[in-house]
Amino acid sequence: MSSIGTRLFDRIFQRRIREGVRAALTAYTETDATFAIGSRPGEAPFDRCAPDRSEILRQALEAWRVNPLARRIVGLTSQYVVGGGINYSCPHAPTAAFLRAFWEHPLNRMAVRVYEWCDELTRSGNLFLLLSTDAAGMSYLRPVPSAQVKTIHSRTNDLDQELAYEMYPDLDCTCDPPTWPAYDACKDDLTDGSFPTVMLHYAVNRPVGAQWGESDLAPVLRWLSRYAAWLEDRARLNRFRTAFLYIVRARFTSEAERRARQSALNAAPPSPGSILVADESETWEALHPRLESDDAGEDGLALKKMLAAGAGIPMHFLAEPEGSTRTTAEAAGGPTYRHFEQRQRFFLWMLGDVLRAVVNRRARVDCRVSRRAEITLHGADISARDNVSLAMAASNIASVVRDARDRGLIDDAEYLRLLYRFCGESVNIEEMLERGRAAGTRKPAPRGRVMPQPVKIDLETGEEKGGALE
Numbered sequence: 001m002s003s004i005g006t007r008l009f010d011r012i013f014q015r016r017i018r019e020g021v022r023a024a025l026t027a028y029t030e031t032d033a034t035f036a037i038g039s040r041p042g043e044a045p046f047d048r049c050a051p052d053r054s055e056i057l058r059q060a061l062e063a064w065r066v067n068p069l070a071r072r073i074v075g076l077t078s079q080y081v082v083g084g085g086i087n088y089s090c091p092h093a094p095t096a097a098f099l100r101a102f103w104e105h106p107l108n109r110m111a112v113r114v115y116e117w118c119d120e121l122t123r124s125g126n127l128f129l130l131l132s133t134d135a136a137g138m139s140y141l142r143p144v145p146s147a148q149v150k151t152i153h154s155r156t157n158d159l160d161q162e163l164a165y166e167m168y169p170d171l172d173c174t175c176d177p178p179t180w181p182a183y184d185a186c187k188d189d190l191t192d193g194s195f196p197t198v199m200l201h202y203a204v205n206r207p208v209g210a211q212w213g214e215s216d217l218a219p220v221l222r223w224l225s226r227y228a229a230w231l232e233d234r235a236r237l238n239r240f241r242t243a244f245l246y247i248v249r250a251r252f253t254s255e256a257e258r259r260a261r262q263s264a265l266n267a268a269p270p271s272p273g274s275i276l277v278a279d280e281s282e283t284w285e286a287l288h289p290r291l292e293s294d295d296a297g298e299d300g301l302a303l304k305k306m307l308a309a310g311a312g313i314p315m316h317f318l319a320e321p322e323g324s325t326r327t328t329a330e331a332a333g334g335p336t337y338r339h340f341e342q343r344q345r346f347f348l349w350m351l352g353d354v355l356r357a358v359v360n361r362r363a364r365v366d367c368r369v370s371r372r373a374e375i376t377l378h379g380a381d382i383s384a385r386d387n388v389s390l391a392m393a394a395s396n397i398a399s400v401v402r403d404a405r406d407r408g409l410i411d412d413a414e415y416l417r418l419l420y421r422f423c424g425e426s427v428n429i430e431e432m433l434e435r436g437r438a439a440g441t442r443k444p445a446p447r448g449r450v451m452p453q454p455v456k457i458d459l460e461t462g463e464e465k466g467g468a469l470e
Helices: 003-027 050-066 068-081 093-103 110-124 218-239 255-267 293-311 326-332 334-365 385-406 412-423 429-439
Strands: 087-089 126-133 139-144 149-155 158-167 179-181 198-203 245-250 282-287 376-378
Touching: 050 068, 050 110, 050 218, 068 110, 068 218, 068 334, 087 093, 093 110, 093 334, 110 126, 110 139, 110 334, 126 334, 139 334, 158 198, 179 198, 198 334, 218 293, 245 255, 334 376, 385 412, 412 429
Parallel strands: none
Antiparallel strands: 087 376, 126 139, 126 198, 149 158, 158 179, 245 282
16 A cells, blocks of 8 residues: 555544544533432432531531530420320220330330430431331330431332331441331231331421431521630630730830840739839839620620520520510410420320331231220320410310300300310310210209409419409
């Protein structure tokens, strides 16, 4: 082949190579449609990104450990939601006996663990419970930190139907991280003579379309950090508030004389309370920092109000009285009590769901235990003053609705509805009427003269006013 043909062949070959490389690069060019592919695999679109979620969980746990306000916010929720403890009841005797054995088992100790569970639910917004069951049907529950859960796998058409939970790998372990299956009451059964270990997940503050809950501390983490930094700066400044420097003014003939006088004073500085004697040529002044404490107090109060608003609790819950009257404090606590009541309802439902899962597994091996037995959980009163107010309201309305019933203006169902409404209880009226008919009729007690209340009681606060109520 001639030299001209060789050069032509090389050009054609190089051009083909460039065209192939250009085509390959064009095929793999990043576009707006492919930029986000693979960035959030297996996550709901309205959840936080995994690194962001892990950082929030880490900061919430760290704040709970070192910040008194964060510890107080979490503790307040558990004190009101769990209160004096959680009680349960079951009319089916064998099922109730098993529930008692499960609740008091040394490896469960539910009476104590419910406080830890409520703290974790408030601190992280999620509660992952690992459920394991022995061959006898006794179940054991262990909470798993939310920071150890990597991904929640669910059905493609429904995020609420969770299938499995993938864990993060341990740093000291080279084996593959475990993936725990979600509890499914329809498919849960004995496998090779034993129950598989499953996981239950409960979440609060969860946005619609998300799988993960949000911590109660998440909105206030930034303000907790700012308030702690502000308070530390004020404490550091006040530490040196009493420190001062002496400035000695005098006429010196030379620099050497000034240095000699300064060296003499530094060698024997005056102690507090001592008397200084100087001639007319020497003047002593004290230089000390000037702190505007009034302005700083307003700044700290503003930061604390942001914390209280984010946590949903009044200022007097954080050792900061808002007003000079007790009525103001009581009125400010109303929305907070409602929030705690809503959280208590969720917590009781969660415990009921856990107990039903435990009973379902026991019923597989013990025919005396019924899976259809009704399990009812009862929590402590959110506010003790509500009892006094409700008792007074029910006492005042009872005579009114009784007279209306005697005159035929309302029926028995409406009478019970009004009475229980003023008692603050929600009941099934028809069921109550059936139970009343089954109990039989009794001769009503004769009505006596209505005695006045021994003291006046404020219906808003439940406190005594003093003096008899005529």
